[in-house]
Amino acid sequence: MFAKKLFALILPMFCLLAFEANSQVVTSKKEAIKKGIYRKPEVSTEVQSAVSNLTEDKSVKKTTTAQKQTTVTQPVAVAKVAAKPVAKTVTKSKKALIKQTDDADLIADDDNDSYMALQMINNAMSFIGTRYLGGGSTQRGMDCSGMVTAVFNIFDVKLPRSSNEMAKVGVKVAKEEIKKGDLIFFHTNGKRIINHVGMVIEVLGDEIKFVHSSTHEGVIISSTKEPYYKKNFVQANRML
Template sequence: MKNQLYIIAILLLFTACKPTSAIVTSKDEALKKGIYSQPVASKTTVAKVKKTQRENTSKQVALAPSPKKISRINDENESDIFIETGDSNYLVDQLINTASDNLGVGYRGGGTTKAGFDCSGLMYSTFKKFDITLPRSSYQMAEIGTPVDLENAKKGDLIFFINRGQKRINHVGMIVEVNGDDVKFIHSSTQSGVIISSLKESYYDRTFKQVNRVIQ
């Protein structure tokens, strides 16, 4: 009997340390759920985005952390650009669509391509397509932008976690939908690759750490 109880306890501990099943694992699922949809922008909006990129390629990234932190990040990413507030909604939709193009791609430590992504690699490559260079690791990403309360989170914000007994942030995703208290985010998980999950899943609920806004 003692052996059986021991085995049951081990199984419960093992399953408790794993995330629950993903909400969305493919672009088709995301389309059906209305999470992924190609943004429609006027020619004027597209032109404004391109004009902003051309005029600001030599400027520093406008991620709006504290003055000390922004100085350090800017020194590392001198080719980054400013993103105009008026175009932020369109930019956020494009970031979400770019990340969602990788749904179903497998996990790969250090990966930043469709051959496989790690969590920070997915965010890094997604933002880089729009000339925004984020730090390469999740805990460094957590030092930029403006921290916001979870109840004020919105699409495009980065969401961070501390899991597997770590003492510092070691996982990052991007919020793709906020519906009341249900926050969905795209990320690359070690078990399932690029997926969309919910903060209501017990694993992510208990490992959640913070939300940062990098697009104002």
């Protein structure tokens, strides 16, 4: 009787102890292996597929990032623009030709025509129409010797101021040898003293045309064919 009671008392206690032993909490994989109760977890096919896709996405992103980092920016070729030629400005000196266009009747007939003489003629003819003024040598008014000195002064050639003194310089030439640019002298005061001068602009056979400042008409063109100048012609001198 006593033994039955003791067994009845001990059995519940033994079961309780066994239950407590089996119900202890396992906190690590190592502890579970030690107690012999570890089981490898089973992963479902869906979870494995999701993990695989996630791994591939990360791999693609890493590759793309690496490509971006290794991309080398190529230098852009800049087209060179050819420099435009700079136009040079040529300034003519004070002695440059004043009249650029020759009159039709002042073109050199042959190699004997002096280029300087032609330019002096062009400048002398620019005074045509200027009124006569005794002692004057500008476009406001000029006498015969004033017109000649004004032309020669343009080319820095100095001549005596009076026609009589001019006749004493240069080289005297025969009438048949007179050329363009020569100075032609007259005496128009009824005496044998030279008192008038002009510049030859053209020679046509025995006719000589010249530009001069006339007492009554100012600067004009006249000819030795005119009786007055044919009668009073004295000589011609070459200054160039």
